[in-house]
Amino acid sequence: MTGKFRINGREYSIEFDPRDTLLTVLRENGFTEVKEGCSEGTCGACAVLLDGKVVNSCMVFAATAIGKEIITSRGLGDQNNPHPIQEAFAEVGAVQCGFCTPGFVISTFYLLQRNPDPTEDEIKKALDGNLCRCTGYVKIIEGVKLAAERMKNEKV
């Protein structure tokens, strides 16, 4: 089947198998910043924003995302023009192997859109769908706090 997807602000017409997940469609069309981890909705490496809500793209059939707004971590910012969340993560050392980072960035963005000044407990709850095997989460939480601070000041 063919569907029109709006990914990171641009429209794409993509042919895909009706059984495909959004994760498969994104990765097979160059959006490899969306990582494939567990493929069963546990690790959060494949998190994207679907019409503004964070979802695991491995748990979403691509056929149900047709015509919707999809934002990946690259849609928030890239190496040349990083988003304050991405900058904060890099600065505090919240990135080690980096595999989980795009998912954490998306979940952090979703949190800070809804709650610009989260407590540590609120941060932990908001990131409950993202797993990191390297950092132990301390630096990630620090990164979220720094990003929140900067986004408040910069009104991103």
Place this chain on the structure above:
Amino acid sequence: MEEFRWYYPNSIEEAVGLLELQGVVPHGGGTGIIRGKLDRYKGLISLEGLGLDYIKEVDGVVEIGATATYHDVIEFCGAVCGECILVKSLSRAASTPLRNRITIGGSVAYFPIWSDLMGPLIALDATVSILGKNEGEYPVQELARNRSLKSHSLIKSLKFKRFNGFTYYYRAARTHFDYGSFNITMLASFDDGVFSDVRFVLVGSKAKFQRLAEIENGLIGRAPSDVDVPGLIGELYNSIEFHNTRIGSAEYTKSVALVEIERAIYASFKAMEGEK
């Protein structure tokens, strides 16, 4: 491989008509559909765009459309009643991204025992409105008992009377994100220092969904000082059984469950004390 199709009905009537097709099932959030076993289906009916994602309260009766997500329910109920039972239970379910996808209708259709929805719904005496072959309004427990009710049928919504009293929810799991081994729901109302209404549900035992009448009858009409809690727990010892669970052996799980049931009772005593 046989062709697999998506259907995008424009009305509930059209969706109900599509249920006649063999091997075609409704799709709400899609989290209950096992991707590796998709070949068992010939197609999926997208329920999006049918306006079933509503939540409303009219005259104290809450109605939740089938495609409202756990996140939607937490937001709505949180704004209306703060710490009500569905806010407590659904906030424990899965994770933030999954709560944005898991639908109420899907959970009721699949009825997994690890779901954090079923205990509260049974305690709330919720009813499920079904369209299609088995059209009608059924108590949620009947749907749990009789799974054939959902065959060629579409869950439209569920309804329950808003509960304003004491609420308690406990979920036994190894970690926050783990599947729950069992959960307990307690709703209670107090009147002049005695229990006027108690609803106690255990989910995950061998009976799957169990209203604990021993506890309910042992509390209703009594003041905390008149309740023999160890006696009640003792009575329960022979009426609840578990299989081995993720948290441990059947016997261990039962011990944990009895302790947690006792804690729920004492929490209700404390709440009643606070009300005074």
